[in-house]
Amino acid sequence: MGGDFAPANEVQGVLDALRETNNRFHVVLVGDEKALREELVKRGAGGESCSVVPASEVIGMEESPTTALKQKRGSSLMVGITLHKERKADAFVSAGNTGAMTAASMLTLGRIIGVSRPAIPAIFPSEEGTTLLMDVGAVTDSKPHFLYEFGVMGSIYAEYMFNKKRPRVGLLNIGEEESKGDELAKEAYKIFKKNASAINFIGNVEGRDILKGAADVVVCDGFVGNVVLKFGESVPAFLKTKFKKYADQGMVQKILMASLRTPLRKIFKDFDYQEHGGVPLLGVNGVSIIGHGSSTPKAIKNMIYRAEEMVRLKINFHIEEKLSRYQPGSLGKNETEQ
Amino acid sequence: MGGDFAPANEVQGVLDALRETNNRFHVVLVGDEKALREELVKRGAGGESCSVVPASEVIGMEESPTTALKQKRGSSLMVGITLHKERKADAFVSAGNTGAMTAASMLTLGRIIGVSRPAIPAIFPSEEGTTLLMDVGAVTDSKPHFLYEFGVMGSIYAEYMFNKKRPRVGLLNIGEEESKGDELAKEAYKIFKKNASAINFIGNVEGRDILKGAADVVVCDGFVGNVVLKFGESVPAFLKTKFKKYADQGMVQKILMASLRTPLRKIFKDFDYQEHGGVPLLGVNGVSIIGHGSSTPKAIKNMIYRAEEMVRLKINFHIEEKLSRYQPGSLGKNETEQ
Numbered sequence: 261m262g263g264d265f266a267p268a269n270e271v272q273g274v275l276d277a278l279r280e281t282n283n284r285f286h287v288v289l290v291g292d293e294k295a296l297r298e299e300l301v302k303r304g305a306g307g308e309s310c311s312v313v314p315a316s317e318v319i320g321m322e323e324s325p326t327t328a329l330k331q332k333r334g335s336s337l338m339v340g341i342t343l344h345k346e347r348k349a350d351a352f353v354s355a356g357n358t359g360a361m362t363a364a365s366m367l368t369l370g371r372i373i374g375v376s377r378p379a380i381p382a383i384f385p386s387e388e389g390t391t392l393l394m395d396v397g398a399v400t401d402s403k404p405h406f407l408y409e410f411g412v413m414g415s416i417y418a419e420y421m422f423n424k425k426r427p428r429v430g431l432l433n434i435g436e437e438e439s440k441g442d443e444l445a446k447e448a449y450k451i452f453k454k455n456a457s458a459i460n461f462i463g464n465v466e467g468r469d470i471l472k473g474a475a476d477v478v479v480c481d482g483f484v485g486n487v488v489l490k491f492g493e494s495v496p497a498f499l500k501t502k503f504k505k506y507a508d509q510g511m512v513q514k515i516l517m518a519s520l521r522t523p524l525r526k527i528f529k530d531f532d533y534q535e536h537g538g539v540p541l542l543g544v545n546g547v548s549i550i551g552h553g554s555s556t557p558k559a560i561k562n563m564i565y566r567a568e569e570m571v572r573l574k575i576n577f578h579i580e581e582k583l584s585r586y587q588p589g590s591l592g593k594n595e596t597e598q
Numbered sequence: 599m600g601g602d603f604a605p606a607n608e609v610q611g612v613l614d615a616l617r618e619t620n621n622r623f624h625v626v627l628v629g630d631e632k633a634l635r636e637e638l639v640k641r642g643a644g645g646e647s648c649s650v651v652p653a654s655e656v657i658g659m660e661e662s663p664t665t666a667l668k669q670k671r672g673s674s675l676m677v678g679i680t681l682h683k684e685r686k687a688d689a690f691v692s693a694g695n696t697g698a699m700t701a702a703s704m705l706t707l708g709r710i711i712g713v714s715r716p717a718i719p720a721i722f723p724s725e726e727g728t729t730l731l732m733d734v735g736a737v738t739d740s741k742p743h744f745l746y747e748f749g750v751m752g753s754i755y756a757e758y759m760f761n762k763k764r765p766r767v768g769l770l771n772i773g774e775e776e777s778k779g780d781e782l783a784k785e786a787y788k789i790f791k792k793n794a795s796a797i798n799f800i801g802n803v804e805g806r807d808i809l810k811g812a813a814d815v816v817v818c819d820g821f822v823g824n825v826v827l828k829f830g831e832s833v834p835a836f837l838k839t840k841f842k843k844y845a846d847q848g849m850v851q852k853i854l855m856a857s858l859r860t861p862l863r864k865i866f867k868d869f870d871y872q873e874h875g876g877v878p879l880l881g882v883n884g885v886s887i888i889g890h891g892s893s894t895p896k897a898i899k900n901m902i903y904r905a906e907e908m909v910r911l912k913i914n915f916h917i918e919e920k921l922s923r924y925q926p927g928s929l930g931k932n933e934t935e936q
Contacts, residue, residue: 387839397772400780434735434824442738442821467828471836483780484822486772488829490805495833498809501725502865516857523851527840 261291261318261336262356264554270355271299273560275308280561283309285568288349290315290340315339318356321553325359329367337361341368344546351547351567353538355555361548362398362541369546372576374583377406378543379482380550381414382489385530388473392418393432397486398541404447407431407479411452412582413542414477415459420573421566422476430465430475432484440464444481458582496528537562540570543579547571599629599656599674600694602891608693609637611898613646618899621647623906626687628653628678653677656694659891663697667705675699679706682884689885689905691876693893699886700736700879707884710914712921715744716881717820718888719752720827723868726811730756731770735824736879742785745769745817749790750920751880752815753797758911759904760814768803768813770822778802782819796920834866875900878908881917885909 261267267289274287286309289296293314300310315336319328329338337356344352345368354361366378379395394414399406411429418427431448433441438449441464452461465475470488480488503524507517537559538551547570551563570576599605605627612625624647627634631652638648653674657666667676675694682690683706692699704716717733732752737744749767756765769786771779776787779802790799803813808826818826841862845855875897876889885908889901908914 385836387836400772432825434738434821442819445821467825467830468832470829471832480825481780483772483783484825487770487805487818487822488825491808491826491829492805494806494809498723498725499837499865502868506861506865513861516854519854520858523844527837527844530840 261315262321262354262360262553263551264321264355266318266355267291267296267299269555269557270560271296271305272303272557273555274310274564275300275303275305276557277561277564278308278310283307285564286310287564288313288340288343290343291318291336292316313339313343319360321357323357323360325357325363328357328360329364337364338368341365341548344548345369350571351549353549353551353560353563353567355538355551355553355560355563358397358550358553361550365541365544365546365548369544369548372543372545372580372583374580375409375413375543377402377409378541379406379410379413380541381417381477381539382485383536383539384470384492386471386473390422391470391473391475392422392427392477393470393485393488394477394479394542395482395485396489397482399482401483402444402481404444404451407444407448407481408451408455409543409583411459411461411477411479413579414479416575416578416582417540417542418476420575420578421569424476426460427476428462428474429459429477429479430462430469432478432480433464433466436464436466438464448479458585499524499528537564537566540566540575542575545576547576599653600659600692600698600891601889601893602659602693603893604656604693605629605634605637607893607895608898609634609643610641610895611893612648612902613638613641613643614895615899615902616646616648621645623902624648625902626651626678626681628681629656629674630654651677651681657698659695661695661698663695663701666695666698667702675702676706679703679886682886683707688909689887691887691889691898691901691905693876693889693891693898693901696735696888696891699888703879703882703884703886707882707886710881710883710918710921712918713747713751713881714741715747716879717744717748717751718879719755719815719877720823721874721877722808722830724809724811728760729808729811729813730760730765730815731808731823731826732815732817732880733820733823734827735820737820739821740782740819742782742789745782745786745819746789746793747881747921749797749799749815749817751917752817754913754916754920755878755880756814758913758916759907762814764798765814766800766812767797767815767817768800768807770816770818771802771804774802774804776802786817796923837862837866875902875904878904878913880913883914885914 289312296312317332317335319335340352341364343349377399380398381392381394382396384391392414394410415427418424433445507514538549541548549563549567627650634650655670655673657673679702681687715737718736719730719732720734722729730752732748753765756762771783845852876887879886887901887905
C-alpha cells in the first residue's frame, strides 16, 4: 500500500506475473481489503493464484521510518513482513518507504549469521553489462569488515542472479595503489587481501570503473554509494535539458533530436534501477525486495520474479555458508558482532 | 615539465596567452632550458614577455609524490613553486603530477590563516550553469570543521570567479533532513548552521543535486568528491559506447549519430574539467593551479588566465578575512588548528 501508485500498479503487476507464469507461485496482497478487491475486479482477476490479507494502515513515503514503525503496527508493511517472518510467505516485496522497509526487515527478520549489517546493492549499467554497487544507503560509518561482507554478499548475488562466474570484486577507492584512500578503505583492503581466496578480489577500483565495468561488484560505504547512485540517476535528466537546448536551436536540430528520442530513452533507462524490478536488502534472514516508489506494473512484476529467484537460488544459504568460512583474523569478537 | 605533452603544449599555451593579452603579464617558464628555448624558437617567439628559469629534473606522472619531492629537489615543480614562495612569481601553474603538486604547494607555501586543510574544487556542469564540488581528493578522513572551511572557500571562489552573488552552499548528504547522514555530515551540519550568517548555507543536498544545480557549491570529504568526479568524467565514454552500438544497427542510425557528433562532443565537454583551465589548490598561502596531465595549449592558456584572476581578485585575502571572522564555537583550539 505504500507505493506512489498503490494499490493499482501493485495489483496489475501481480496479475501480470501470475498470468505470465501460469500461477507458478501464490501472491498474497497485503493492505486495504476493499481497495485491493476492487482493483482485482477492475482488472478482471479470476483464476489467478492470489489472496488478500487485510492491513488497516499505510506508511507514507515522507514518514520517519522509526516513528512510523512504532505508531503504525497495523501497516501493510508490518503485516506483510510478519507473514514472511512466520514463513507464511517465502518473500516480501514492497514499493513503499525505503527507510521503513529497511528498518522493518532488519528488526523483524534479523540478520543472516556472519552478516554485521544488511546492505542494499544497486545495479549500474556498464560497458560490460552491469556493475553491482554496494552499499547504496543502508549502512553509513561502516567498519572495514562490513565492506568485506558487502563484497561477499555482492559476489554471491552477482554470481547467481546475473550468472557471472567468479565475479570480480573491487574496493571503491581514490587510487589503485594499496596505500591509497581513507582509513576505512585502507583497513578494508587488508581484510580483503587476507581473505582473498573466498572471493575474486581484484583490488582498488575508482569512480570511473563503475560504468567501465572494470569490476562486477564494487564495494563501498553506504554514504558514498548513495551519492554515486543519485548522481548517476540524475545524468539522464541533465542530458535531456542539454539535448533540449540543442533542439531549440532550429528546425534541423529539432528533427534530429526527435528521431533520437527512442534510442536515447532506451540508453537512459539503464540508469534507472527500478527497471531491474527492485533490489534486495541483502543480509537479512529472509527475502525482502525494495522497489522504487513510483514502480510501474512491469517493475512490480519484475520484483516478484526477483523474489522468486532469490528463494529458488538460495542466495541467503550461500551467503551464510561463505561468511561462516570467513576468518575474521585479527578482528576481536566484539567487533565482528557489532 | 611534468605534463604529458610538456614542454610543447606548455610553451604554446604561454605564447597564446601573451599574444592574446598583449603581454598583460610576464610568464616564467621553468624547466629544461634547451628544450624550452627550442620550443620557443620553433613557435616563432619574439616580443613575448616571458623568460626561462632552468630546472634539471622532472617528476613523472606515476611517481610517488612524497618520494619524488624528497629525491628531486631540482625538479621544475620545486623550482617553480619556490619562485612563487619567494614572491618572484605571483602564481604557479602546472599540468604535472597532481599529488606532487598538492604536496609541494602545501609544504612550500603553507596554509592561509584559518584554513585547516587546503582542498581542490571541481567544476561540474549543471542545468543552472556550473556547480563547484569540493573537496575532490586532497583531503580524506575530514573532520567536520574542514567541511565548513571548504564551504567558505568554495563560496568565495564561486562568488569572485564565477560572478555568483551569495552562492548557495549545500552539504552533500544522503537525505535532506538535518538528522540524515553519517557522523561527519551530521556534525558538519551543526557547524554550518551555527555559522549560517557567514555564507549562504542552504542545508543538505544529495547526489542528484550536483548536475541539477540545486547549489552553487557542494561540500564533501575528498573521498566522496573524488569518486563522484571520476564517475562523472566516465559518463561521456560510457554513452559513446552506447551511441556507437546504436549507430552499428544500420545505415539510418549511423547517419543520425554522425550528424550528432558535434553537439554531443560539446555537451560531453562540460564533464571535462580541464576545459576550465585547471583548478586551484584552495587554502594554500599562494596561487597554485593544477591542470590536467594531458592539457592542451588552450587549457594551459586558460590556467594562466585563472591564475591571473585569482591574484587580481584577491581570492586568498577574502578567504583569510572570512575565516578569521569564523567563530569555532564549541571547537577546541587543538581541533581548529589540526
